[in-house]
Amino acid sequence: RKEVEQDPGPFNVPEGATVAFNCTYSNSASQSFFWYRQDCRKEPKLLMSVYSSGNEDGRFTAQLNRASQYISLLIRDSKLSDSATYLCVVNSGGYQKVTFGIGTKLQVIP
Amino acid sequence: DVKVTQSSRYLVKRTGEKVFLECVQDMDHENMFWYRQDPGLGLRLIYFSYDVKMKEKGDIPEGYSVSREKKERFSLILESASTNQTSMYLCASRADTSGSTDTQYFGPGTRLTVL
Numbered sequence: 001r002k003e004v005e006q007d008p009g010p011f012n013v014p015e016g017a018t019v020a021f022n023c024t025y026s027n028s029a030s031q032s033f034f035w036y037r038q039d040c041r042k043e044p045k046l047l048m049s050v051y052s053s054g055n056e057d058g059r060f061t062a063q064l065n066r067a068s069q070y071i072s073l074l075i076r077d078s079k080l081s082d083s084a085t086y087l088c089v090v091n092s093g094g095y096q097k098v099t100f101g102i103g104t105k106l107q108v109i110p
Numbered sequence: 111d112v113k114v115t116q117s118s119r120y121l122v123k124r125t126g127e128k129v130f131l132e133c134v135q136d137m138d139h140e141n142m143f144w145y146r147q148d149p150g151l152g153l154r155l156i157y158f159s160y161d162v163k164m165k166e167k168g169d170i171p172e173g174y175s176v177s178r179e180k181k182e183r184f185s186l187i188l189e190s191a192s193t194n195q196t197s198m199y200l201c202a203s204r205a206d207t208s209g210s211t212d213t214q215y216f217g218p219g220t221r222l223t224v225l
Binding site for chain 1: 155
């Protein structure tokens with residue numbers, strides 16, 4: 001089983017739709033979790049950290065489910081500019097234990 | 111704003127050549143990383159450094175070496191480039207010395223093609 005698993009997509013959704021991605025992780029000792037966004041041919045950039053209590057930033061909501069070992073990202077009212085690949089990142093402690101998922105590609109359609 | 115710069119955006123080299131990829135960050139971060147990113151495989155850690163002259167192997171260090179002579183600069187070296195090293199190379203830096211909570215800031219990437 002991969003350490004961090006994501007559905008690569010693509011997810012094609014119309015503007016205004018709500019879309020959710022999940023990311024599962026295998027190491028129950030994982031400590032911190034992040035979502036990064038990567039635009040085509042660009043570098044990854046932090047979108048948001050994922051806290052145990054869940055967190056929201058505008059149209060974006062991130063949640064952590066430790067019992068089932070997954071994190072989620074919900075995007076409401078999708079915009080064309082949300083089209084990107086969303087990378088799940090899990091840190092299991094220490095420098096070497098940062099694992100990136102392969103990313104989920106989102107395409108928002110007019 | 112944190113800035114991480116990489117020496118080249120695109121690079122074409124021949125098999126057997128020695129290749130240097132340079133990365134510079136301007137935020138006095140302790141930690142620096144080199145990744146490669148390939149379709150279907152995601153980002154994989156090659157090497158990281160938590161201080162000047164300190165380095166640790168990541169998940170795929172074979173065929174690579176690194177150098178960190180100054181805090182702001184972290185170089186990736188391909189001693190003898192091979193075609194399977196064709197990839198996107200991403201450098202990142204991070205401030206937190208505990209290694210668990212802080213953001214990684216990425217450079218724009220170098221797309222290396224080895225012919």
